[in-house]
Amino acid sequence: MINGETVLAIVPARGGSKRLPRKNVLPLHGKPLIAWTIEAGLRSNYLDNLIVSSEDSEVLDIARNLSVETIERPITLAQDDTSTFDVVEHTLHSIQACFDILVLLQPTSPLRNETHIDQALDLMMNKKASAIISVSAEEHPPLWSNTLPDDDNMDNFLDRGLARSRSQDLQPFFRINGALYICRTKYLLDEKSFFLKNNIFAYRMSRRDSIDIDEELDLKLAELIKSIV
Numbered sequence: 001m002i003n004g005e006t007v008l009a010i011v012p013a014r015g016g017s018k019r020l021p022r023k024n025v026l027p028l029h030g031k032p033l034i035a036w037t038i039e040a041g042l043r044s045n046y047l048d049n050l051i052v053s054s055e056d057s058e059v060l061d062i063a064r065n066l067s068v069e070t071i072e073r074p075i076t077l078a079q080d081d082t083s084t085f086d087v088v089e090h091t092l093h094s095i096q097a098c099f100d101i102l103v104l105l106q107p108t109s110p111l112r113n114e115t116h117i118d119q120a121l122d123l124m125m126n127k128k129a130s131a132i133i134s135v136s137a138e139e140h141p142p143l144w145s146n147t148l149p150d151d152d153n154m155d156n157f158l159d160r161g162l163a164r165s166r167s168q169d170l171q172p173f174f175r176i177n178g179a180l181y182i183c184r185t186k187y188l189l190d191e192k193s194f195f196l197k198n199n200i201f202a203y204r205m206s207r208r209d210s211i212d213i214d215e216e217l218d219l220k221l222a223e224l225i226k227s228i229v
Helices: 033-043 057-065 084-095 114-127 185-191 216-228
Strands: 007-012 049-054 069-072 101-104 131-137 174-184 200-205
Touching: 007 033, 007 084, 033 049, 033 057, 033 114, 049 057, 049 084, 057 069, 069 084, 084 101, 084 185, 101 114, 101 185, 114 131, 114 174, 114 200, 174 185, 174 200
Parallel strands: 007 049, 007 101, 049 069, 131 200
Antiparallel strands: 101 174, 131 174
16 A cells, blocks of 8 residues: 555466566576565555456466465467556456555566565655556667668668767666556546556656566566676
8 A cells, every 4th residue: 555545456467478488487696587566565555455367277377376366367368469557457347346556567578576566656646647657768769760671772771860970978768667557446447457547657667677588588687687786
């Protein structure tokens, strides 16, 4: 609870993954990937409850062994095109309990910890925000990016005014890092998205803590960081 408001965290963790098969249960520095997120949530000062939603028995067993509540969702809600909101809505309907604030903790962000969770919730209170989304700085300006034609011709790849610019002279850009999505539940249900129309603020995280496990290289990098921290 924070400032008298109740807080529920949901960890959505389906069993399937195309780029890195079974990634949510793969070992990372001696633990299944999902365990890092569950344990971070359990150490938070503000979360009143944490629920893992999955259709996969191994994922659910890992969560239960860590003494957290689980929701077994149907296969139809564990497809490539299943929306995050659908998973959240199913979880809320399953538990039939009301929480003021909902925190989405994706298990693919193992370097996001309890400090990040609590700082983001503090930011929500300080800003009187309706939603908070975590971001990290882009390594390179997206203005230096473009699509390429079939023949790889770069005549119009960059705006001529940018071609002579140094990256440090350009305004920094930020990307959504996937580590934290926080929203007041009533607004989330009304708009069916964490990206509300207004009163939404960014919580800035370092690029190191923002690693999102999508392929094997990401997992190896996270393993390296865990081994030296």
